[in-house]
Amino acid sequence: MKAILLNCTLKGADETSNTAALLQESVDIFEKEGVDTEVIRLSDYKVAHGVSVDEGDGDEWPLLFEKIKAAEILIIGTPLWLGEKSSIATQAIERLYGASSNTNDKGQSIHYNKVGGALVTGNEDGAKHAAASIIYALSHMGYTVPPNVDTYWVGEAGPGPSYIEADGKENDFTMQHVQFMTYNLIHFAKLLKEHPIPAEGNVMDS
Amino acid sequence: MKAILLNCTLKGADETSNTAALLQESVDIFEKEGVDTEVIRLSDYKVAHGVSVDEGDGDEWPLLFEKIKAAEILIIGTPLWLGEKSSIATQAIERLYGASSNTNDKGQSIHYNKVGGALVTGNEDGAKHAAASIIYALSHMGYTVPPNVDTYWVGEAGPGPSYIEADGKENDFTMQHVQFMTYNLIHFAKLLKEHPIPAEGNVMDS
Amino acid sequence: MKAILLNCTLKGADETSNTAALLQESVDIFEKEGVDTEVIRLSDYKVAHGVSVDEGDGDEWPLLFEKIKAAEILIIGTPLWLGEKSSIATQAIERLYGASSNTNDKGQSIHYNKVGGALVTGNEDGAKHAAASIIYALSHMGYTVPPNVDTYWVGEAGPGPSYIEADGKENDFTMQHVQFMTYNLIHFAKLLKEHPIPAEGNVMDS
C-alpha cells in the first residue's frame, strides 16, 4: 500500500516548512503500519497552469500524477494565507480535476477506490475552511473521504509563531487528529482494496 | 437498511419545496433498491437552538435524532440563500455536532459506520459551496463520505425559475449525480455494515 | 448616528455569551465617540423562517428590522460551530436579504449608504470563513464594507476555553481589530451621511 503526501507550501526546497513537519507525524504512523510513503513538495517542481493531465512544454505534473495514480492514499497538505489554502494547493486540485473524467476499467472515475484527506498548518485561523475545500474537491472528483480526515494546527488569533516554533506537537487535539486521519485512511484503503466500489450507478458516460 | 433525508427548506409544510422535489429523485432510487427511506422536513418541527443532544423545554430534535441514529444513511438537503445553505441546514449540523462526542460500543464517534451526502437546490449559484460545507461537517463529525455524493441543481446566474418550474429534472448532469450519490451511499452503507471500521487509531478519549 | 450590533449567539438571555463580551469592546468605542448603540441578542426574539420582510404570525423580525433600517451601522456578531457562523447569523442574513430589493427614494437598495462589519468568537478556528460569509453578504445586499471590519478571537486548534475564560481581551491583535473596525465604520458612516452614493449606475429596476 502506498500513500502520497503533497506538501503545498509556498516555500522553496531550502526553507523549513511547518506543513512538512506536521505531515511527518502522519508519515511516521504510515511507516509504522507498513504503508510506503512519499512526501512531494510541489514547489520543487515545474507544474504548469491548466486543467489537463499534461500541459506539455516541460510540465512536470504528469510525472507526479503517475505517482498519485499508483497510490491508494492521498493527503493534500497546505499552509494558510488569509484563511485559505495556498495557491499551490489550489493548483494541485485543478490538475487532479483534469484527470477526474478519465475512467478505470469499470468505467468509474480514475480516482475511485482511492482515499484522501487534508492537513493544514497556519500560525492562525483558517484550517477548517481550507480542509473543507480540499475534502469537498476530493469527494467531488471521486475520492472516498473516511471520517475525521482533516488534521490541522493553528495558533490563537493574530500574528504569532507557527507549528514548529509554537511546539504544535504538544497539542493533543492535533496529534489525536493526525492519528485518526492516518488510521482511517489506512482502514479505508484496505477495505476498498478488498472490496472495490461496485460499478453500479456510478459509471461515467462513455 | 434505512436512509433519512433531511429537507432543510425554509418553507412550511403547506408550501411546495424544490428541495423536496429533487430529494424525491433520490428516494425513488433508494426504494427501487429496497432501502427504507424517510424524508423529514425540519421546518415542521420545533427544533431548539443549541449544540446539545436535547435542549429540553419542548425541543423536538431528540425525536428526530433517534431516527437519524437508527439510519445508516443521511442526506442533508438544502435550498440556497445568498449562495449559502439555509439557516435550518446550519442548525441541523449544529445539533448533529452536539452528538459527535458520544461513542458507540467500541469508543468511536456515534456517527461512525454511517454514510452521508449533500443535496442542494437554488434558482442560481451557490451549490458547491453549500455542499462543501455539509460534506466537511459530515466527515468532521464521523460520517463516511463516498465519492460523488453532492447532488445539485441551480440555474444560470441571476433571478429565475427554481428546480421544479425550470424542469431541472431534464438536466442530465443533475440526474446523473442523484444516481451517483444514491448508489454510492448504498454501496458504502452495505460495505460498512459488513465490515465496520476497525477500532484502531480512532477511539475517542474516555 | 446609530449602530446596531446583532449578537447571533445560540445561547438564551440568561447565559453568558462570549460574543456579547467582544461586542462590548466595540460598544465602548462607539459610545466614547458619541455613537448611539444597541446590542440585540436575536435568540431573545421569535424570528420566523423565511426571506420576506414580514413572515406574519407573530414574527418579531419586522420590529428588529425597523431598528436596523434606522441605524447607519450594522455589526453581525456570531459564535462559531464547526467553523461556520451560527444558524441564527445565517437566519439574520436571510431576513436582511429579503429586504434588499426594497429601494430608497433614489431607487437604490434600501441598504445603500449604510456600513457593516463582522465580529466572530469561537474557542477555535473558523473566524475568517465566518467573517467572509458575513462581509460578502453585506456587500452583495447593498452595504458598504470599509477596510478592516472583521474582528475576531479564536484560540489554538482544538477544544479549549472561549474568549472570556481565555482572557481574549489580552490579545493585542483582537483589540487592535475591534478598534480598526469600529473607527472605520464610524468614518464611513459619516462620509456617506455627508456624501451619499450618487444614484448613477446603481438604481434597481422598477
Added chain:
Amino acid sequence: MKAILLNCTLKGADETSNTAALLQESVDIFEKEGVDTEVIRLSDYKVAHGVSVDEGDGDEWPLLFEKIKAAEILIIGTPLWLGEKSSIATQAIERLYGASSNTNDKGQSIHYNKVGGALVTGNEDGAKHAAASIIYALSHMGYTVPPNVDTYWVGEAGPGPSYIEADGKENDFTMQHVQFMTYNLIHFAKLLKEHPIPAEGNVMDS
C-alpha cells in the same frame, strides 16, 4: 483615475478567455466615464510563489504591483474550477497580502483609500463563493468594498458552454451587475480621493 483589472485565467496569452470577455464590459464603462484602465493577464507574467512584495530571482510581481499601487481601483477577475477561484487568483491575493503591512504616510495600510471588486466567470456554479473569498481578502487587506461589487456569469448546473459561447452578454442580471460594480467603484474611488479615510483608530503599529 486609474483602474487595474487582473485577469486570473489559467489560459495563456494566445487562448480566448471568458473572464477577459466579461472584464471588457467593465472596461467599456470605465472608459466611457474617463477612467484609465489596464487589464493584466497574470499568466503572461512570471509571478513567483511567496508572500513578500519581491521574491527576487526574476519575479515579475514587483512590476505589476507598482501598477496596482498607482491605481485607485482594483478588480480581481477569475474563472472557476471546482467552484473555487483559480490558483492564479489565489496567488495574486497572496502577493497583495504581502504588501498589506506596508503603510502610507499616515501609517495606515498601503491599500487604504483604494477600492476593489470581484468578477467571476465559469460554465457553472461557484461564483458567489469565489467572490466572497476575493471580497473578504480585499477588505481584510485594507481595500474599501462598495456595495454590489461582485459581478459574475455562470450557466446552469453541469457541463456546458462558458460565457462567450453561451452569449452571457444577454444575461440582464450579469450586465446590470457589471454596471453596479463599475459605477460604485468609480463613486467610491472619487469619494476617497476627495475625502481620504481619517487616520484615527486605524493606524498600524510601527
